Amino acid sequence: MSHEARFDSLNLTLPDAPKPAFVYRSIVISGQHVYVSGHGPILPDGSWIKGVVGRDIDLEAGKNAARQTGLAMLATLRAELGSLDKIKRIVKTLGMVNTAPDFYDHPKVINGFSELMADVFGVEAGIGARSAVGMGPLPGNIAVEIEAIFELA
Amino acid sequence: MSHEARFDSLNLTLPDAPKPAFVYRSIVISGQHVYVSGHGPILPDGSWIKGVVGRDIDLEAGKNAARQTGLAMLATLRAELGSLDKIKRIVKTLGMVNTAPDFYDHPKVINGFSELMADVFGVEAGIGARSAVGMGPLPGNIAVEIEAIFELA
Amino acid sequence: MSHEARFDSLNLTLPDAPKPAFVYRSIVISGQHVYVSGHGPILPDGSWIKGVVGRDIDLEAGKNAARQTGLAMLATLRAELGSLDKIKRIVKTLGMVNTAPDFYDHPKVINGFSELMADVFGVEAGIGARSAVGMGPLPGNIAVEIEAIFELA
Numbered sequence: 001m002s003h004e005a006r007f008d009s010l011n012l013t014l015p016d017a018p019k020p021a022f023v024y025r026s027i028v029i030s031g032q033h034v035y036v037s038g039h040g041p042i043l044p045d046g047s048w049i050k051g052v053v054g055r056d057i058d059l060e061a062g063k064n065a066a067r068q069t070g071l072a073m074l075a076t077l078r079a080e081l082g083s084l085d086k087i088k089r090i091v092k093t094l095g096m097v098n099t100a101p102d103f104y105d106h107p108k109v110i111n112g113f114s115e116l117m118a119d120v121f122g123v124e125a126g127i128g129a130r131s132a133v134g135m136g137p138l139p140g141n142i143a144v145e146i147e148a149i150f151e152l153a
Numbered sequence: 154m155s156h157e158a159r160f161d162s163l164n165l166t167l168p169d170a171p172k173p174a175f176v177y178r179s180i181v182i183s184g185q186h187v188y189v190s191g192h193g194p195i196l197p198d199g200s201w202i203k204g205v206v207g208r209d210i211d212l213e214a215g216k217n218a219a220r221q222t223g224l225a226m227l228a229t230l231r232a233e234l235g236s237l238d239k240i241k242r243i244v245k246t247l248g249m250v251n252t253a254p255d256f257y258d259h260p261k262v263i264n265g266f267s268e269l270m271a272d273v274f275g276v277e278a279g280i281g282a283r284s285a286v287g288m289g290p291l292p293g294n295i296a297v298e299i300e301a302i303f304e305l306a
Numbered sequence: 307m308s309h310e311a312r313f314d315s316l317n318l319t320l321p322d323a324p325k326p327a328f329v330y331r332s333i334v335i336s337g338q339h340v341y342v343s344g345h346g347p348i349l350p351d352g353s354w355i356k357g358v359v360g361r362d363i364d365l366e367a368g369k370n371a372a373r374q375t376g377l378a379m380l381a382t383l384r385a386e387l388g389s390l391d392k393i394k395r396i397v398k399t400l401g402m403v404n405t406a407p408d409f410y411d412h413p414k415v416i417n418g419f420s421e422l423m424a425d426v427f428g429v430e431a432g433i434g435a436r437s438a439v440g441m442g443p444l445p446g447n448i449a450v451e452i453e454a455i456f457e458l459a
Contacts, residue, residue, distance in 0.1 A: 022260040023267035024283035028244050030304045031185055032337055035245045038284030091334050092341045094453075096286055099443060106445045107328040114329035130330035131344030131453045133402055134443040137252060137287040139259045147247075147284045151336045175413040176420035177436035181397050183457045184338055188398045191437030249439055290405060290440040292412045300400075300437045 003084035007074070007120050014071050015044045017079035026076045033091065034150040036076065040142040041068035050141045054103030057143060062097060065143040066112030073113075073148065074120065088153040089125035090117050095132035096145045106132040113146050156237035160227070160273050167224050168197045170232035179229045186244065187303040189229065193295040194221035203294045207256030210296060215250060218296040219265030226266075226301065227273065241306040242278035243270050248285035249298045259285040266299050309390035313380070313426050320377050321350045323385035332382045339397065340456040342382065346448040347374035356447045360409030363449060368403060371449040372418030379419075379454065380426065394459040395431035396423050401438035402451045412438040419452050 001009075018039065020026055028035045041049035041064075053062035077084060095110030097103075110132035118126040128148075138145050171192065173179055181188045194202035194217075206215035230237060248263030250256075263285035271279040281301075291298050324345065326332055334341045347355035347370075359368035383390060401416030403409075416438035424432040434454075444451050 022283075022285070023264045023271060023280055024246070024285075025280055026282070028242070028282045030242070030244045030302075035282040035302075037282040038286065089334070089336070091336045093330070094284070096284075101443055104443055104445055104447050106443075111329045118329060127329060127331055129332070129334040129341040129343040129453075130328075131400070131402075131451060132328070132330075132445065133344065133441055133451060134445075135286055135288055135441055137254055137257055137259075139257055139285065139287075141257050145284060145286060147282075149336075149341075175436075175438070176417045176424060176433055177399070177438075178433055179435070181395070181435045183395070183397045183455075188435040188455070190435040191439065247437070249437075288439055288441055290407055290410055292410055292438065292440075294410050298437060298439060300435075 003087060003121050006122065007084055010119055012071060013044060014075040015042045017075040018042050018072055027080050032152050034152060036073060036148045038145045038147040039069050039073045039076065040145050041065040042072045043068065048140060049143050051143050052098050052100055053109060053143055054100035059105055059108060062109040062143055063112035066095065066110050067116050069144050069146045070113040070116040086153055088151045090121060090128040091149040091151050092128055093130040093146060093148045095130065096135040096138065098136040098138040098143050099134040103134065106134055109144065156240060156274050159275065160237055163272055165224060166197060167228040168195045170228040171195050171225055180233050185305050187305060189226060189301045191298045191300040192222050192226045192229065193298050194218040195225045196221065201293060202296050204296050205251050205253055206262060206296055207253035212258055212261060215262040215296055216265035219248065219263050220269050222297050222299045223266040223269040239306055241304040243274060243281040244302040244304050245281055246283040246299060246301045248283065249288040249291065251289040251291040251296050252287040256287065259287055262297065309393060309427050312428065313390055316425055318377060319350060320381040321348045323381040324348050324378055333386050338458050340458060342379055342454045344451045344453040345375050345379045345382065346451050347371040348378045349374065354446060355449050357449050358404050358406055359415060359449055360406035365411055365414060368415040368449055369418035372401065372416050373422050375450050375452045376419040376422040392459055394457045396427060396434040397455040397457050398434055399436040399452060399454045401436065402441040402444065404442040404444040404449050405440040409440065412440055415450065
């Protein structure tokens with residue numbers, strides 16, 4: 001099953017691919033790799049999921065923000081590459097969670113992103129190396145920011 | 154116009170390439186890529202721009218610190234590679250800003266670095282993928298730390 | 307002297323290679339590179355070195371946590387690759403230290419990891435590019451988390 005076929009079967013609603021508002025590109029292709037800029041949890045209406053996880057929003061809302069960040073990244077990849085079938089696999093994810101000082105469940109939050117990638121690219125190609133940590137604050141007080149490296153097919 | 158010619162035309166004043174004070178190298182070349190260690194805002198006199206952006210220093214001072222970090226990285230690249238013309242493009246930047254908990258303008262701060270790279274390498278080669286986030290504290294209480302990956306020509 | 311011979315001569319005690327408890331892989335090999343997921347300071351008994359460096363634990367304990375994180379990463383590399391001799395060199399380290407807001411000695415902490423890598427892989431191959439910064443909190447309140455990229459021989 002191709003990544004695009006799997007993507008279609010999931011009936012996901014993607015936001016528009018976010019346009020860089022500052023001095024960077026959404027992705028850079030270098031050799032066999034796609035370097036994806038830090039993405040945030042932008043919704044289809046253009047608003048962002050904001051707040052400190054463990055203080056302003058809870059774990060489940062944080063996980064949903066990570067999933068939404070993944071949807072935004074999929075939108076970028078489809079817009080920039082034309083098709084998810086151009087991708088061989090996800091290589092590496094850096095998951096940054098805007099968290100309270102006593103919140104320690106960053107991996108559970110970033111699973112919202114990682115489970116989506118596994119659904120879309122399959123377990124073999126969709127699960128990569130990862131770090132998931134607390135960081136902050138994040139730009140615009142978004143709840144989650146995630147950057148990733150993909151390998152081209 | 155070559156990167157070195159563009160660099161010359163900008164009349165930039167670089168600090169000395171900072172020597173690693175700990176157990177790391179300034180850069181590692183691996184395949185077609187140059188991995189550049191985290192650099193900070195070192196001034197030509199060897200002192201550093203310090204402080205928490207949004208508390209000790211303001212946005213403009215933070216942006217200037219990011220630009221100074223870029224000047225330090227250019228010094229490293231010229232010292233290690235011999236010429237900026239060895240570089241094809243900037244691939245990826247991680248911009249880390251030492252910020253107050255209620256400061257959300259990290260992308261504007263890191264633009265100080267990214268605008269300099271666009272000036273030196275040109276818009277096509279000098280703008281890459283990027284994340285710009287709050288992190289901290291940073292070593293020695295520097296205001297900004299930036300690491301990057303470049304592709305060799 | 308091979309990496310494995312050097313490793314043997316050091317009489318190191320490794321913990322078991324930590325199994326991913328969330329949606330990620332310990333390593334991904336992509337082209338000539340090994341991307342290693344964020345590792346933490348897991349001890350041979352399966353417990354973790356926890357706490358905020360500069361508040362709950364001191365610099366030396368933090369440095370020891372970074373070294374222990376390195377031992378865990380060596381366990382992963384040996385389990386996944388079969389032999390450290392598959393590795394040509396360490397390319398890049400991101401050292402994340404769980405620190406108090408007024409702690410500025412992150413590089414000294416992460417040296418615990420970097421000195422171990424230099425011991426095992428030798429000075430030429432074992433010292434790479436690096437960033438060492440404050441971040442937090444970290445998952446499970448661990449003291450240090452480190453991710454790295456290695457180049458294959």
